[in-house]
Amino acid sequence: MTFSIPRLHGRPITGRKALWILLGFFGVILAVNGTFVYLAVSSFSGLETDNAYVKGLDYNTTLRRAAEQNALGWQVELEQGAKDAEGSLITLRYLDRNRRPLETLQVEIELRRPTSQDFDQTLALQAVEPGLYRAEVAFPMKEAWLLRGRAMQAGALRHSMEIRLWVE
Secondary structure (H helix, E strand, O other), X not given: OOOOOOEEOOEEOOHHHHHHHHHHHHHHHHHHHHHHHXXXXXXXXXOOOOOHHHHHHOHHHHXXXXXXXXXXXXXXXXXXXXXXXXOEEEEEEEEOOOOOEOOOOEEEEEEEEOOEEEEEEEEEEEXXXXXXXXXXXXXXXXXXXXEXXXXXXOOEEEEEEEEEEEEO
């Protein structure tokens, strides 16, 4: 029985060549993975909530506020319409449990990109008619956005919500 030594470009593969091929292969893998890790860590911290520990300790207050908000029976309807090529109109309609418009609210929205904090913006909506609050929004990037809305009445937070928007 005879064995033949594999050849690479006409030369036999020695132990030294095999070692360099193996080291080169894993070196490329490590370099690519290192680049991906660097880009992932440097591009977005992944931090969704500031002071998450403190907010976690205050979770019972959060549950109480949610129950109070549900007891109000308010309904919020979102309308997203195109204004022009650069912007959109965001309209929120606030109705009470009997579907009557809610007036005297101070409504504010925060628009956030789920993958980046670079384009976050906070806007105050203006009352355009009873129960109807509107703002012009310039979306610097298309695709997914997170809209967080807050309605204040007499200086107290009465309603908060979170909606995912898709901007095309």
